[in-house]
Amino acid sequence: MWQWFHRLGSPRWFYQASGKWLPWLSGVAVLLLMIGIAWGLGFAPQDAKQGNSFRIIYIHVPASFLALAGYYVMALAGAVGLIWKMKLADMVMKSAAPIGAALTFIALVTGAVWGKPTWGTYWVWDARITSMLVLFFLYLGVIALQYSYSGQDAANKASAVLSLVGMVNIPIIYKSVDWWYTLHQPATIKLTEAPSMHPDMFHPLLVMILGFYCFYAVVLILNTRTEILYRERRTRWVQDMVGPAGESGQ
Amino acid sequence: MGQGFLAILRRDVLLAFRNRGEIANPVIFFFIVVTLIPLGLTPEASRLAEIAPGILWVMALLASLLSVEGLFLSDYRDGTLEQLVISPQPLYLMVLAKILAHWLISGLPLTLLAPVLGMMLSLPEAGYFPLVLGLLMGTAVLSLVGAIGAALTVALRKGGLLLSLIVMPLYMPVLIFGSSAVQRSVDGFSIEGPMAVMGALLAFSLLISPFATAGALRVSMHG
16 A cells, blocks of 8 residues: 555655745756856956966866766666666656766866867877766766667666666776876876865856756756656646646647 | 576587587687788788787777677577576576676687787787786676676667677776786786786676676566
């Protein structure tokens, strides 16, 4: 009885509760991002060596943070779905994959754009860049696997297994790429380290990181809500909510 | 407990020997693609020697990737896999037996062929021992990791390309440590570090992979 209630109730409860959180969360996200961008692009001091080009850090660093955090969100949601068979967790896992892949892509592209004026080249086989690229491939694998199964349940479980295997592998891949890089010592290029930043530059970055976290949460919730509506389209509550117009879609 | 393991191992090796193409194809593939390198790049011995460790490792990886697709495929098509999944024997051990058989008929021949190809690419003498030792352990890791991907994609119609897409990123640490061990040895450094890591990768994947593969097979069979 309890399990039936729990299984059936969870996505619906989340849909309704998240509808109430969304306006607040999106407001906070937009506010933080606006403050962070204006502060970072307009008011933070220029970098002594890089001039204005360093300002891309305000997009690049938060995107990289969330690209990695997003993988853990996806894999942990997959684990929850696999272990406790929670429908909602499966939906979150599926929704998190494209967002994470997009953020990884943004991190790679902004890194390349930043690399051109700073290092004189778009691409360097640096340890961090290379592991980011591998992370992008891992995301693509999970997404591709998710979409190649025709049955929803099998797709959930298969991509959950794959993202968990990937999660176990991320530290190994990261360490091995790091080791590979130090072994080759290809160039004298060094990434500027965040802790050495001046507080005037660091504070807007912190605001941007927080803003990106909120933004990530908003997009994840929106994606999950769409997924809930799609997967629960045959249930009474969705049909009641969407109304007669929704029935033509069946 | 061990009965299922031994029976599967014997069966898979026997099947491979009855159908020799299964053993020969990855090895021939390895041979041919390595032949392409001097043709495409340069026949100059000094330049070939420079890239030999990386080339040999990348090609061995691709050969192993090609063969891993068939690990569960024929058993899936004729229904044997279904019987394995529902049999009372532990699936973990049976999967391990299948992976071991796969390594015996694909990884081991690749390892044995590698020194010959190394000679053709004028690999310096110091490189042979780490090449063989690294491949011996590395191909086993590749089989173990590839088995997870093979189990996840076995029920899909176009699983082959997807398999390489999801397995390739997981292969990268093996490639890095394998080829750098050869390179280090050629440059006159000790190979203990990368070999120890390779052993650790083997031990770790030996522990995790049959478990994940068994889980993935259950998903593929029953959704």
